[in-house]
Amino acid sequence: MSAAAAAPRAADLVRWEDADRTARPERLARLRARMVAEGVDAYFGVRPEHMRYLTGFRLDDGEEKVAGHSGQFLVAAEDLVVLADSRYTIKAARQASAARVEPIASDLAVAWSSLVASVGARRIAVEAGFVSYALWERLASAAPDVELVAASGWIERDRVVKEPAELERVAAACGVADRALDSLLPAIRPGVTERELAWQLEVLIRRPGSGAEALAFDVAALFGPEAALPHGAPGDRPIAPGSVLLFDFGAQVAGYRSDMTRTLFVGEPSARDLAVYETVARAQAAAVAVLESVVRGERPVPTGREIDAVARGVIEADGRWAAYGHGLGHGIGLATHEAPSLGRSAASDAPLPSPTVFSVEPGIYLDGEMGVRIEDLVLFDAGGDGRPGRLEQLTNFPRGVLIVG
Amino acid sequence: MSAAAAAPRAADLVRWEDADRTARPERLARLRARMVAEGVDAYFGVRPEHMRYLTGFRLDDGEEKVAGHSGQFLVAAEDLVVLADSRYTIKAARQASAARVEPIASDLAVAWSSLVASVGARRIAVEAGFVSYALWERLASAAPDVELVAASGWIERDRVVKEPAELERVAAACGVADRALDSLLPAIRPGVTERELAWQLEVLIRRPGSGAEALAFDVAALFGPEAALPHGAPGDRPIAPGSVLLFDFGAQVAGYRSDMTRTLFVGEPSARDLAVYETVARAQAAAVAVLESVVRGERPVPTGREIDAVARGVIEADGRWAAYGHGLGHGIGLATHEAPSLGRSAASDAPLPSPTVFSVEPGIYLDGEMGVRIEDLVLFDAGGDGRPGRLEQLTNFPRGVLIVG
Numbered sequence: 073m074s075a076a077a078a079a080p081r082a083a084d085l086v087r088w089e090d091a092d093r094t095a096r097p098e099r100l101a102r103l104r105a106r107m108v109a110e111g112v113d114a115y116f117g118v119r120p121e122h123m124r125y126l127t128g129f130r131l132d133d134g135e136e137k138v139a140g141h142s143g144q145f146l147v148a149a150e151d152l153v154v155l156a157d158s159r160y161t162i163k164a165a166r167q168a169s170a171a172r173v174e175p176i177a178s179d180l181a182v183a184w185s186s187l188v189a190s191v192g193a194r195r196i197a198v199e200a201g202f203v204s205y206a207l208w209e210r211l212a213s214a215a216p217d218v219e220l221v222a223a224s225g226w227i228e229r230d231r232v233v234k235e236p237a238e239l240e241r242v243a244a245a246c247g248v249a250d251r252a253l254d255s256l257l258p259a260i261r262p263g264v265t266e267r268e269l270a271w272q273l274e275v276l277i278r279r280p281g282s283g284a285e286a287l288a289f290d291v292a293a294l295f296g297p298e299a300a301l302p303h304g305a306p307g308d309r310p311i312a313p314g315s316v317l318l319f320d321f322g323a324q325v326a327g328y329r330s331d332m333t334r335t336l337f338v339g340e341p342s343a344r345d346l347a348v349y350e351t352v353a354r355a356q357a358a359a360v361a362v363l364e365s366v367v368r369g370e371r372p373v374p375t376g377r378e379i380d381a382v383a384r385g386v387i388e389a390d391g392r393w394a395a396y397g398h399g400l401g402h403g404i405g406l407a408t409h410e411a412p413s414l415g416r417s418a419a420s421d422a423p424l425p426s427p428t429v430f431s432v433e434p435g436i437y438l439d440g441e442m443g444v445r446i447e448d449l450v451l452f453d454a455g456g457d458g459r460p461g462r463l464e465q466l467t468n469f470p471r472g473v474l475i476v477g
Numbered sequence: 478m479s480a481a482a483a484a485p486r487a488a489d490l491v492r493w494e495d496a497d498r499t500a501r502p503e504r505l506a507r508l509r510a511r512m513v514a515e516g517v518d519a520y521f522g523v524r525p526e527h528m529r530y531l532t533g534f535r536l537d538d539g540e541e542k543v544a545g546h547s548g549q550f551l552v553a554a555e556d557l558v559v560l561a562d563s564r565y566t567i568k569a570a571r572q573a574s575a576a577r578v579e580p581i582a583s584d585l586a587v588a589w590s591s592l593v594a595s596v597g598a599r600r601i602a603v604e605a606g607f608v609s610y611a612l613w614e615r616l617a618s619a620a621p622d623v624e625l626v627a628a629s630g631w632i633e634r635d636r637v638v639k640e641p642a643e644l645e646r647v648a649a650a651c652g653v654a655d656r657a658l659d660s661l662l663p664a665i666r667p668g669v670t671e672r673e674l675a676w677q678l679e680v681l682i683r684r685p686g687s688g689a690e691a692l693a694f695d696v697a698a699l700f701g702p703e704a705a706l707p708h709g710a711p712g713d714r715p716i717a718p719g720s721v722l723l724f725d726f727g728a729q730v731a732g733y734r735s736d737m738t739r740t741l742f743v744g745e746p747s748a749r750d751l752a753v754y755e756t757v758a759r760a761q762a763a764a765v766a767v768l769e770s771v772v773r774g775e776r777p778v779p780t781g782r783e784i785d786a787v788a789r790g791v792i793e794a795d796g797r798w799a800a801y802g803h804g805l806g807h808g809i810g811l812a813t814h815e816a817p818s819l820g821r822s823a824a825s826d827a828p829l830p831s832p833t834v835f836s837v838e839p840g841i842y843l844d845g846e847m848g849v850r851i852e853d854l855v856l857f858d859a860g861g862d863g864r865p866g867r868l869e870q871l872t873n874f875p876r877g878v879l880i881v882g
Contacts, residue, residue: 303544
């Protein structure tokens with residue numbers, strides 16, 4: 073295996089926490105500039121990624137459902153307020169140390185009018201894609217003289233550009249995932265089931281000392297025809313020689329995620345299956361080669377749609393199999409899927425930002441037979457502002473044909 | 478350890494799936510009766526628990542964020558429609574076999590007008606607490622002649638009353654959790670950290686052969702003063718003799734959850750800590766004794782608030798420490814927290830339904846020092862309709878003082 077980022081140590085965790093604390097005033101300043109431009113005097117946020125990014129308050133994936141309004145926040149020109157019910161006030165004061173922690177009961181509407189008055193807000197941007205219709209209506213009724221404005225993508229757009237300590241954490245999460253898959257290889261043999269392999273890979277990622285605090289998402293381990301389902305779940309199917317075995321998985325380190333896919337062969341592959349694999353690998357390599365020429369300054373910065381078209385074009389030019397129906401890739405950070413988007417959707421029409429990190433994951437899926445996807449994360453920086461251009465593969469597990477079992 | 482429900486076998490899983498399939502027409506009939514009573518001709522549902530309960534479509538906890546509209550459903554007088562994008566159509570057809578699977582792109586608003594026309598709907602109940610404001614507005618604009626009506630608690634109210642195959646699964650999940658904690662005991666010794674114990678308990682619940690498919694929620698393992706935080710997270714604090722160690726955890730079996738808390742003593746407890754424990758245990762026993770007298774027909778069916786008051790009253794009458802700030806308990810099933818509610822909130826003013834299952838979890842929390850909570854699940858059936866009254870503790874791990882380490 074090539075050199076991967078080392079497992080994070082306690083000192084790294086402290087350093088990253090310090091870096092976040094130092095960066096938060098600038099992150100808030102960017103949001104406040106947007107608020108001025110949009111003519112609102114406050115921003116009400118509810119996404120867990122935004123809580124952490126702007127305030128420091130952290131919710132685990134499983135905790136979101138029970139946390140109520142705890143961690144939700146209000147940004148005004150001078151104020152940063154984090155809500156917390158009685159279960160979360162101690163945690164909020166510890167983690168969101170630069171904020172005023174406002175105790176809140178289960179019904180936010182009761183406190184809304186005095187809360188928004190306390191920051192002098194009359195026109196408030198609200199994360200309308202994440203606040204329920206019922207809550208929006210209750211807040212609107214609770215303070216009829218305060219206007220609510222639907223906001224979408226304001227903080228998401230800022231999070232696309234990654235700080236050095238954010239990139240380090242994505243790289244560290246990739247390192248954990250690389251090592252875990254490498255350690256899993258001896259366990260892959262005919263008779264073992266998808267579910268057992270998914271479980272063992274999860275244990276390798278999460279066991280104490282691995283450096284990861286969580287999975288980025290549930291491990292997919294899919295054998296044979298199941299690998300043709302881009303969102304299949306591991307089952308009790310035992311694996312057997314003669315087909316593909318696809319792993320799609322990621323780790324989380326200090327809040328930041330990784331995401332990778334490898335498609336292995338159990339026993340000797342057929343000529344057809346090898347050809348599918350090689351076509352996908354060529355598609356991925358073509359996209360990466362274009363990105364490399366961009367960071368060398370030989371091409372202008374492309375849009376996500378253009379990079380998708382490079383990989384898709386390789387498969388279509390080959391002509392034997394249909395190209396992937398999904399997009400070529402997605403940004404990653406505090407969320408597993410975030411901007412930038414690389415695909416055929418309207419979201420992919422902007423030039424790639426810098427520095428950022430995203431997946432490059434072409435695939436070919438033969439319904440009912442087999443599927444191949446190869447997914448890596450790349451750090452992309454077109455350079456400028458005194459920075460040299462830079463392209464770095466953060467996932468280092470070998471990408472070539474690998475026969476196991 | 479007392480007798481707990483055995484680990485589920487493959488035949489149990491098949492039987493439960495059959496029972497769900499048989500029960501779904503009645504579940505849908507109850508919803509349709511409510512629709513008639515409320516004057517709507519369709520119901521648009523988005524909660525994953527409701528998808529599974531009414532249609533059979535299943536989403537894992539981690540999958541909800543990426544599933545888009547897949548699994549969301551529309552019930553009309555004659556129709557049951559399940560949405561699925563290209564990633565989920567095969568799964569939806571397999572699992573929601575009684576539904577019409579409607580392929581859907583990422584923007585539901587584009588398809589909304591023809592979708593609602595296809596079932597002849599003009600007035601649609603929508604799960605307003607779970608549909609975002611942005612989506613609601615897009616749907617309202619996409620079909621301006623179709624009225625959207627905010628609905629809350631319609632299906633939740635039906636799910637309170639549990640079918641036999643639902644109760645069996647909650648009991649089976651309790652059995653997995655009982656056995657896991659029993660197996661963990663030898664690992665509890667001074668020097669081990671909260672995080673290591675939480676991880677080992679998770680492995681015992683989820684390892685292949687345990688019978689559980691997932692955790693019900695992240696394991697809490699909290700030592701000493703941390704046990705006073707009702708929503709603390711395990712840290713790298715090593716445990717040491719002389720304080721409490723609180724575990725709050727649950728398993729999931731075929732979609733149904735368990736939830737239990739045990740507070741153990743590491744080394745010999747102080748007289749004060751023992752007295753706290755015994756007060757909590759007396760509070761719990763008093764609530765259970767009242768429920769037992771109810772199922773014997775000696776008392777009318779109480780409200781959740783009344784049962785909460787019984788346990789709370791024991792701690793208040795003792796007078797040495799403040800009673801728990803949370804409620805005494807909550808229903809459980811496809812969700813870890815659901816109705817009925819046992820507490821001081823308005824939701825607790827209805828008499829307990831039958832048959833149902835809920836937690837009984839009084840606690841005493843001494844800020845900065847220690848906390849004790851004892852939580853069990855009980856199956857409660859006041860009887861009637863030919864059924865005898867029945868009260869059964871589904872969690873069987875011993876509730877007495879237990880000294881470990």
